Amino acid sequence: MTDREQQDDEIDLARVICPLHELEATGARGFTLGEGDWPLRGFVVRRGDAVHAYVxxxxxAGFPLNWPPDVVLAPGGGHIRCIMHGALFELETGVCVAGxxxxxxxxxxPITVRDGYVLLDAEVPLVDPT
Ligand code: FES
Incomplete structure (x- = not known):
């Protein structure tokens, strides 16, 4: 393996959202990546082998959707739910279907699952995009 191939293989720890197995219990997890006053705040949801991430x-109204931090899904786990006014979103697309x-x-x-970790893709700035 060349030095370049080895660098490409290494996981950038600044972009690790969580180990994949952490999503087994709740099906979702909030995360913050980056530093300063405006880091990137998002959450990941998992259904079967598919994992999706959203800002x-x-x-x-622009509020965070979750409270407590890892409670992102509606009861039953079929939709993402905003805790503020109850909007429901599709897990796979993030489209609001009620509310x-x-x-x-x-x-x-954009994320990748590699070596048991959920990773934010390298091109995403670690700052709040809103
Ligand atoms: S802020 Fe999410 S439904 Fe109102």
């Missing part, structure tokens, strides 16, 4: 910013922001959507974040 933690509700398109209705005050119907038809609007969450901002997706």
């Amino acid at each position: 933690n910013h509700c398109p209705h 005050p922001c119907m038809g609007h959507g969450l901002q997706p974040l």
Whole structure:
């Protein structure tokens, strides 16, 4: 293996959202990556082998969707739910299917699952995009 291939293989710890197994219990998890006053705040959701990530910013009034931090899903786990006014979003697309922001959507974040970790893709700035 060349030095370049080894660098490409290494995991950038600044972009680790969580170990994949952490999503088994709750199906979702909030995260903060970056530093300073405006880090990137998001959450990940898992259904089966599929994992999706979104910016933690509700398109209705701009509040974070979760409280407590790892409670992002509606009871039953079929939808993402905003705790503020109850909007429901599809897990796979982030599109609001019920509530005050119907038809609007969450901002997706590109991620990769590698070596048992959920990683934010390298091109995403670690700052609040809203
Ligand atoms: S802020 Fe999310 S539904 Fe109102």
